[in-house]
Amino acid sequence: MTPTPIRIAVLKFSHETVTFLPYDTTTADFTFPGSPAKGEALLQSEPTSYIGGFVKVAREYAGVALVGIESPLDSKAGSGSGWLTEECYEGFVGTMIAGLQAEGPFDGVYLSLHGAMAARGVPRPEAELARRVREFVGPKAFIAATFDPHGNEDEAFLRHADMAFTVKYFPHYDAHLQGERAARMLIRAIRGDYAPAHVTVKVPIISPTVLQWTGASPWMDLVQRALVWEARSPDTYVNVFFGFPWADVPDVGMTFQVLTNGKPDLARRVADDMAQTAWRLREALLHTTKIHRIADAVTAAKTAARPVVLADHSDRSGYATWLLQEIIAQGLSRTLIVSVTDRPTVEALGDVKVGDRFDRHVGGLADPSAGQPVHIQGVVLAVTAGQRRDDRWLHVGFGNGNVLVVSPYLTQVMELSSLVENGIDPAAFDIIAIKSRVHFRRGFDDTGFAKTILLVQPDEPFLGTTRLEGLTYEHVDLAAYYPYGDVSF
Numbered sequence: 171m172t173p174t175p176i177r178i179a180v181l182k183f184s185h186e187t188v189t190f191l192p193y194d195t196t197t198a199d200f201t202f203p204g205s206p207a208k209g210e211a212l213l214q215s216e217p218t219s220y221i222g223g224f225v226k227v228a229r230e231y232a233g234v235a236l237v238g239i240e241s242p243l244d245s246k247a248g249s250g251s252g253w254l255t256e257e258c259y260e261g262f263v264g265t266m267i268a269g270l271q272a273e274g275p276f277d278g279v280y281l282s283l284h285g286a287m288a289a290r291g292v293p294r295p296e297a298e299l300a301r302r303v304r305e306f307v308g309p310k311a312f313i314a315a316t317f318d319p320h321g322n323e324d325e326a327f328l329r330h331a332d333m334a335f336t337v338k339y340f341p342h343y344d345a346h347l348q349g350e351r352a353a354r355m356l357i358r359a360i361r362g363d364y365a366p367a368h369v370t371v372k373v374p375i376i377s378p379t380v381l382q383w384t385g386a387s388p389w390m391d392l393v394q395r396a397l398v399w400e401a402r403s404p405d406t407y408v409n410v411f412f413g414f415p416w417a418d419v420p421d422v423g424m425t426f427q428v429l430t431n432g433k434p435d436l437a438r439r440v441a442d443d444m445a446q447t448a449w450r451l452r453e454a455l456l457h458t459t460k461i462h463r464i465a466d467a468v469t470a471a472k473t474a475a476r477p478v479v480l481a482d483h484s485d486r487s488g489y490a491t492w493l494l495q496e497i498i499a500q501g502l503s504r505t506l507i508v509s510v511t512d513r514p515t516v517e518a519l520g521d522v523k524v525g526d527r528f529d530r531h532v533g534g535l536a537d538p539s540a541g542q543p544v545h546i547q548g549v550v551l552a553v554t555a556g557q558r559r560d561d562r563w564l565h566v567g568f569g570n571g572n573v574l575v576v577s578p579y580l581t582q583v584m585e586l587s588s589l590v591e592n593g594i595d596p597a598a599f600d601i602i603a604i605k606s607r608v609h610f611r612r613g614f615d616d617t618g619f620a621k622t623i624l625l626v627q628p629d630e631p632f633l634g635t636t637r638l639e640g641l642t643y644e645h646v647d648l649a650a651y652y653p654y655g656d657v658s659f
């Protein structure tokens with residue numbers, strides 16, 4: 171029997187907003203060749219990630235039509251910019267709703283989201299998007315979304331949407347899998363085979379992302395517990411939002427969502443179990459990774475087993491020079507620094523040639539967390555394509571076998587292959603200094619490459635610090651969260 175044809179709209183609006191950065195995220199950040207995207211271009215925009223998984227599985231079903239609604243792709247600045255302007259948020263959401271109106275009606279809508287978007291004047295941007303989509307598609311259609319575990323969500327999202335599927339691992343290995351699930355469950359719901367019954371529980375724990383590595387306990391144990399619930403109760407899905415503390419938003423912090431097939435009691439039981447488990451583990455959750463002072467780590471790197479990775483987890487703009495300053499001050503050699511962001515420098519050297527002398531101040535000044543510019547005298551070794559659209563890496567050799575990469579955007583190197591693709595042999599360096607919290611573990615730790623990993627942050631509690639009490643929140647009462655107040659749960 172041929173199934174009744176169904177139509178599903180696919181939308182994307184994804185951002186992890188660091189609201190403590192002094193410059194806003196604007197429409198221009200999401201606008202570049204290929205973005206916004208619609209139709210097949212949107213559906214093919216991320217083959218190994220959320221939308222890729224969604225499209226792959228949706229197209230295994232007969233009678234399912236997917237419609238890519240005009241949506242912005244990932245911001246050029248990644249996570250390195252502040253509040254979305256009202257114009258940016260309203261502009262893109264308005265385009266999406268207009269797209270739905272032009273292409274509708276729909277039986278279902280898939281939203282590819284992040285969850286840590288923060289927009290001026292919109293307290294819960296993802297829930298607000300779901301609300302407006304619901305307003306258009308009506309109560310009968312189903313809305314499913316995928317999320318990053320760094321999302322800050324509360325019960326508002328599933329008040330308007332029916333289903334959510336959140337990546338479990340950090341590094342985020344399972345984005346494609348969650349996209350696949352969203353497709354399967356959305357189609358089953360539309361065809362009457364899944365009746366989403368869900369519970370959302372917020373747990374008053376706020377934690378810096380550098381501590382949230384799921385490759386080690388107790389974060390690994392939380393993931394494992396969610397997987398066990400999914401294994402023992404078919405049709406149950408457990409979302410663990412670790413939360414993103416650098417967004418000053420009312421729904422910041424840890425959240426669990428549990429979905430079941432028409433079993434609200436089961437959803438409640440599982441959600442309470444997950445929440446109580448996290449609360450029991452709260453002290454251990456906050457004491458996972460040692461964070462070093464930059465000066466101490468650079469000293470230690472001189473004699474530590476090689477290769478050494480120095481990871482400045484706290485730089486949120488990309489412009490921070492603290493680690494570079496210390497590398498120079500302590501005279502490190504054979505050290506690769508990827509990267510220091512300096513858009514004006516990259517733009518000013520538009521037609522630079524390999525072998526040109528480089529004599530400029532780089533980085534710093536974007537905000538207090540970036541520190542001072544650093545004077546680098548060296549030689550241009552290469553100009554390469556970087557690791558995403560609209561990127562460019564300027565490679566500068568200086569000192570004793572050191573290479574500094576200057577980039578136009580915050581650069582988080584996750585895989586060794588992204589160095590190799592830019593002509594850098596990681597094995598040629600004793601020390602590799604990067605800007606990453608946990609994602610670098612894909613290429614540098616899970617592969618066994620790094621013999622020593624030292625996570626660092628500046629002494630001052632700048633905006634990416636693990637010392638959240640040093641930040642000025644306006645929409646969050648830190649004292650209502652463990653470990654910053656006398657909180658019961």
Ligand SMILES: [Zn+2]
Pocket residue numbers: 318319320342
């Ligand atoms: Zn994330």
